[in-house]
Amino acid sequence: MRYAPTIARLISELGKLPGIGGKSAQRLAFHILSMPEEKVRDLSDSIVLARESVRLCSVCQNYTDTDPCSVCDDPSRDRKTICVVENPRDVSTMERMREYRGLYHVLHGVYSPLQNVGLDSLKLKELITRLQKDNEIREVILATNQTAEGEATAMYIARLIKPSGIRVTRIASGLPMGSDLEFADDITLSKAMRARHEF
Amino acid sequence: MRYAPTIARLISELGKLPGIGGKSAQRLAFHILSMPEEKVRDLSDSIVLARESVRLCSVCQNYTDTDPCSVCDDPSRDRKTICVVENPRDVSTMERMREYRGLYHVLHGVYSPLQNVGLDSLKLKELITRLQKDNEIREVILATNQTAEGEATAMYIARLIKPSGIRVTRIASGLPMGSDLEFADDITLSKAMRARHEF
Numbered sequence: 001m002r003y004a005p006t007i008a009r010l011i012s013e014l015g016k017l018p019g020i021g022g023k024s025a026q027r028l029a030f031h032i033l034s035m036p037e038e039k040v041r042d043l044s045d046s047i048v049l050a051r052e053s054v055r056l057c058s059v060c061q062n063y064t065d066t067d068p069c070s071v072c073d074d075p076s077r078d079r080k081t082i083c084v085v086e087n088p089r090d091v092s093t094m095e096r097m098r099e100y101r102g103l104y105h106v107l108h109g110v111y112s113p114l115q116n117v118g119l120d121s122l123k124l125k126e127l128i129t130r131l132q133k134d135n136e137i138r139e140v141i142l143a144t145n146q147t148a149e150g151e152a153t154a155m156y157i158a159r160l161i162k163p164s165g166i167r168v169t170r171i172a173s174g175l176p177m178g179s180d181l182e183f184a185d186d187i188t189l190s191k192a193m194r195a196r197h198e199f
Numbered sequence: 200m201r202y203a204p205t206i207a208r209l210i211s212e213l214g215k216l217p218g219i220g221g222k223s224a225q226r227l228a229f230h231i232l233s234m235p236e237e238k239v240r241d242l243s244d245s246i247v248l249a250r251e252s253v254r255l256c257s258v259c260q261n262y263t264d265t266d267p268c269s270v271c272d273d274p275s276r277d278r279k280t281i282c283v284v285e286n287p288r289d290v291s292t293m294e295r296m297r298e299y300r301g302l303y304h305v306l307h308g309v310y311s312p313l314q315n316v317g318l319d320s321l322k323l324k325e326l327i328t329r330l331q332k333d334n335e336i337r338e339v340i341l342a343t344n345q346t347a348e349g350e351a352t353a354m355y356i357a358r359l360i361k362p363s364g365i366r367v368t369r370i371a372s373g374l375p376m377g378s379d380l381e382f383a384d385d386i387t388l389s390k391a392m393r394a395r396h397e398f
Contacts, residue, residue, distance in 0.1 A: 002269055003291075004252070004253055004262065004263055004264035004265070005264065006245070006248050006249040006252045006253060006262075006264055007244045007249055007262060010245045010246060010248075010249035012245075013241060013242045013246075014242075014245075016242075016395060017227055017230060017231075017242075018226060018227070018230050019223060019226065019227075020227075024218060026288060027217060027219070027288065028216055028218075028219075030250065030262070030286065030287055031216060031217050032216075032246055032249065032286050032351070033249060033253055033262055034307075037248070037250060037251070039246060040246060040250040041247060042212060043212045043213075043215075043216075043246060043248045044243040044244075044247045046205070046208045046211075046212040046213075046294075047209060047212075047231055047241075047242060047243045047246075048239060048240060048243045049205050049208070049209075049229060050205040050208065050209035050228065050231065050232060051232060051236060051239040051364060053203070053205045054203055054205060054232055054235070055207060063203065063206060063229070063232055064203055065203035065204065065205055066203070070201060087229065087233075088214045088229055088232070089225060089226065089229045092202075092225065103370070117310075121328065135288065140227055162305065162372060170214070186253060195248040
């Protein structure tokens with residue numbers, strides 16, 4: 001049985017989204033077909049509107065609809081610290097913790113030669129210019145992911161910033177809370193051992 | 200941190216889709232924001248277009264963009280048999296098997312008083328009218344799900360059709376292939392025992 005071309009197209013478009021496999025795309029498509037037409041329009045509008053209205057904050061490069069964004073514009077934030085993250089989602093993750101009160105810088109990727117992501121496509125120039133212009137900044141926390149690419153990117157940025165005298169730190173790697181030693185991988189374990197501290 | 204209202208709206212719209220929780224909605228939203236604008240428009244168009252162009256086949260009630268649909272219109276199909284399924288997705292599942300060559304009838308739901316789905320909202324009248332008009336039909340296979348609701352709906356339809364003299368069958372329930380007896384639930388096991396056959 002062939003699908004109607006418009007259904008086939010919808011399934012294929014949905015299947016391009018991350019984490020949506022063939023079966024999920026089908027389930028979503030059939031759900032959309034069963035929705036009232038105005039609800040479908042709400043969904044479709046929200047997609048286009050979000051993409052159209054959202055731009056990058058000229059300071060931290062996070063997604064925003066105002067410039068500067070609500071974090072960069074918040075006078076209660078600590079302007080001495082910048083936390084560098086890979087992508088906008090990481091900003092919301094950090095904010096969820098409700099502990100960090102400094103600013104952010106979003107790289108929009110990590111250095112990944114295997115996936116053809118070079119250093120040029122990251123928002124690195126913007127970070128350097130920001131550090132040069134803003135002499136309030138005392139610390140840059142590198143919070144890229146604990147992956148080969150995240151580590152390499154963090155190391156590269158650290159080397160780039162260090163000469164300026166600004167303190168550069170990396171968020172700790174170790175055993176996650178609630179985890180069993182037995183199931184820890186070797187690299188995590190060895191990192192956790194090397195980073196041990198007095199009790 | 201508050202999200203930009205358009206991002207918040209996108210996350211909320213995506214989160215209304217089945218199987219998309221809060222975290223997935225966020226991941227999808229940020230992915231959409233990172234897509235080129237024309238790709239976003241493709242996605243949004245495919246959603247509206249599919250919903251607008253697709254209607255129900257006047258014969259089998261499946262989604263289609265032609266009327267009758269490609270299955271009902273296919274002269275090579277066996278017109279003596281109708282397989283009754285809960286929803287359009289089930290038609291694709293049956294077709295994937297490439298074994299069944301009869302026609303379909305899509306109920307668009309099951310009788311589920313707990314979820315306020317009455318018999319009136321199912322495409323039951325359409326099935327009965329179809330059986331009355333089309334005297335080629337010899338067998339109706341009830342392939343609603345093996346759930347309480349699916350069983351109840353099948354039983355109800357069987358009772359409705361039986362007086363007409365058309366053969367009414369139910370797809371078999373039993374242990375799925377590759378499964379261990381040990382992990383079978385009691386109802387499945389008892390059904391499998393009762394439906395045992397000569398070897």
